[in-house]
Amino acid sequence: MQNLQKPVARHEGLVVQEMPDEVLVYDLNTNKAHCLNKSAAAVWKNCDGSNSISDIAAILKNEFKTPVSDDFVWLAIDQLGKDELLEQKITAPANGLTRREAMRRVALASLVALPVVASLTAPTAAQAASVCQNTGAACSCTQANNSGFTASCSSLGGAVTGCTGACDCSVPGGTPANTAAGQCVQA
Amino acid sequence: MQFIVNQDLPFGFAFSSYGVSIEIRTNGLELLTEIENLLPPASCILSREKPIDFLFEVIWDDERERISEFYRNSEQQTCDGDYSQSLHLIEIALRLTVAEFSPHLVFVHAGAVAFEDSAVIVPGRSRAGKTTLTAALVRDGAVYYSDEYAIFDEFGFLHPFPKPLSVREPWAFGKQIDQSVETFGGRQGAKPIKARAIVVTEYEKDARWQPERLSRGEGVLELLANTVSARTNPRLALKILPRAVENALILKGKRGDAEAVSKEIKKVLTKNAIFA
Numbered sequence: 001m002q003n004l005q006k007p008v009a010r011h012e013g014l015v016v017q018e019m020p021d022e023v024l025v026y027d028l029n030t031n032k033a034h035c036l037n038k039s040a041a042a043v044w045k046n047c048d049g050s051n052s053i054s055d056i057a058a059i060l061k062n063e064f065k066t067p068v069s070d071d072f073v074w075l076a077i078d079q080l081g082k083d084e085l086l087e088q089k090i091t092a093p094a095n096g097l098t099r100r101e102a103m104r105r106v107a108l109a110s111l112v113a114l115p116v117v118a119s120l121t122a123p124t125a126a127q128a129a130s131v132c133q134n135t136g137a138a139c140s141c142t143q144a145n146n147s148g149f150t151a152s153c154s155s156l157g158g159a160v161t162g163c164t165g166a167c168d169c170s171v172p173g174g175t176p177a178n179t180a181a182g183q184c185v186q187a
Numbered sequence: 188m189q190f191i192v193n194q195d196l197p198f199g200f201a202f203s204s205y206g207v208s209i210e211i212r213t214n215g216l217e218l219l220t221e222i223e224n225l226l227p228p229a230s231c232i233l234s235r236e237k238p239i240d241f242l243f244e245v246i247w248d249d250e251r252e253r254i255s256e257f258y259r260n261s262e263q264q265t266c267d268g269d270y271s272q273s274l275h276l277i278e279i280a281l282r283l284t285v286a287e288f289s290p291h292l293v294f295v296h297a298g299a300v301a302f303e304d305s306a307v308i309v310p311g312r313s314r315a316g317k318t319t320l321t322a323a324l325v326r327d328g329a330v331y332y333s334d335e336y337a338i339f340d341e342f343g344f345l346h347p348f349p350k351p352l353s354v355r356e357p358w359a360f361g362k363q364i365d366q367s368v369e370t371f372g373g374r375q376g377a378k379p380i381k382a383r384a385i386v387v388t389e390y391e392k393d394a395r396w397q398p399e400r401l402s403r404g405e406g407v408l409e410l411l412a413n414t415v416s417a418r419t420n421p422r423l424a425l426k427i428l429p430r431a432v433e434n435a436l437i438l439k440g441k442r443g444d445a446e447a448v449s450k451e452i453k454k455v456l457t458k459n460a461i462f463a
Contacts, residue, residue, distance in 0.1 A: 015421050015422050015425050017425040017426065017429060019403060019404050019407075019429050020403075021402070021403075021404075022402060022403070022404030023404075024404055024407055024408075024425055024429065026421040026422075026424075026425055028421065031417075031418050031421075033408055033411050033417075033421075033425075035402075035404035035405055035407065035408050036404075037402070037404070118404070118405055118408055119408075120408050120411065120412050122411060122412075122414075122417035122418050122421065123412060123413070123414070123417055123418070124418060125283055125286070125287040125415045125416065125418070125419065126283065127312075128295075128296050128312075128412075128413050128414055128415045128417060129279075129282075129283050129286060129296050129415050
């Protein structure tokens with residue numbers, strides 16, 4: 001059955017950087033960065049509002065010189081939609097399969113790498129530099145018995161906003177019996 | 188940028204580091220001398236007439252003999268009652284400002300060394316064991332670039348961030364103690380070079396290093412996760428980081444003993460003499 005939904009790739013608020021076999025996308029609205037592998041990138045590039053799912057499958061078949069099913073394209077569309085890389089999220093027609101089953105079916109039938117979008121939330125400056133920003137930050141030690149331990153955020157500085165740095169857990173006035181890292185959290 | 192300088196802060200100077208200019212103003216002359224010793228690497232003093240990017244104002248409380256307030260561009264910063272802790276906070280804020288706002292360079296929180304002009308980058312947050320692995324690589328003959336920031340220019344070349352290694356010592360209750368690279372039998376690198384390996388790793392007791400190979404795009408994400416200006420200037424990061432990884436092998440996996448892993452990394456570099 002022909003699928004007539006025509007996805008549109010989002011471009012506004014994105015920084016896009018092409019690499020030889022991948023595409024990097026930074027979302028300025030969410031501060032999320034994505035890495036689209038070759039298959040996911042090929043689908044995304046062809047989401048121009050004029051191609052249907054079946055059209056994209058045919059374009060990919062021609063590009064990769066191997067059969068590509070509509071299910072394969074749907075797998076990519078599903079991920080791109082979840083990552084807000086499409087103008088509108090579109091849903092695959094219900095075929096009674098779970099996502100895992102659909103992936104398995106596509107993987108077995110495909111000679112092309114499955115479409116994958118790896119993502120992460122970009123850190124704030126202080127997070128990247130491991131600077132705990134809040135002197136009043138609470139710090140809880142992770143060892144089983146916390147009694148006798150003092151806990152303090154080990155790296156402090158910067159403006160007072162979020163804080164997720166590490167903290168020192170040591171016995172006051174003695175050799176630390178256990179310096180397992182705790183977690184500084186915003187007070 | 189022009190700032191209205193608090194007239195009660197008569198002492199000061201301006202400096203530039205990695206393209207970021209900062210003016211320090213204070214009411215304590217001795218304090219000013221102390222702050223001069225805390226400037227980020229590659230700092231040079233500027234003439235007072237030049238426009239600056241950031242104004243740091245540090246208020247000294249003569250009566251209580253402590254730093255009472257500290258501002259960056261009029262925004263109050265966290266300040267501890269303890270004098271040495273306050274100085275430490277100012278030092279961190281200066282470095283972070285330079286790392287976040289450098290106009291043409293990308294600062295990645297990472298250890299960085301080189302074997303024969305091939306850089307090995309070990310990105311990671313504090314307590315991931317970066318400095319331990321960096322020190323082990325230096326003991327194994329690597330040239331030291333940094334244990335805090337790997338700095339990449341617009342062509343993806345690594346530049347040094349020359350500072351002593353900040354090693355956590357058990358006798359110092361796990362606090363970081365600065366030790367010169369010479370203590371580890373190494374020397375400081377100066378020449379800009381390309382990365383040949385990005386080693387994404389974290390210490391785990393008894394773990395055996397069996398890294399998986401990541402794609403270069405995934406490698407960029409790993410670096411971005413530790414990039415100070417990721418949110419401030421993502422365009423610059425996305426332009427530079429792909430160039431930084433273009434000749435590199437990207438490996439990810441938990442590690443155990445740093446000395447053993449250091450030797451493995453050396454082997455990997457020898458085996459993979461030429462990368463596509």
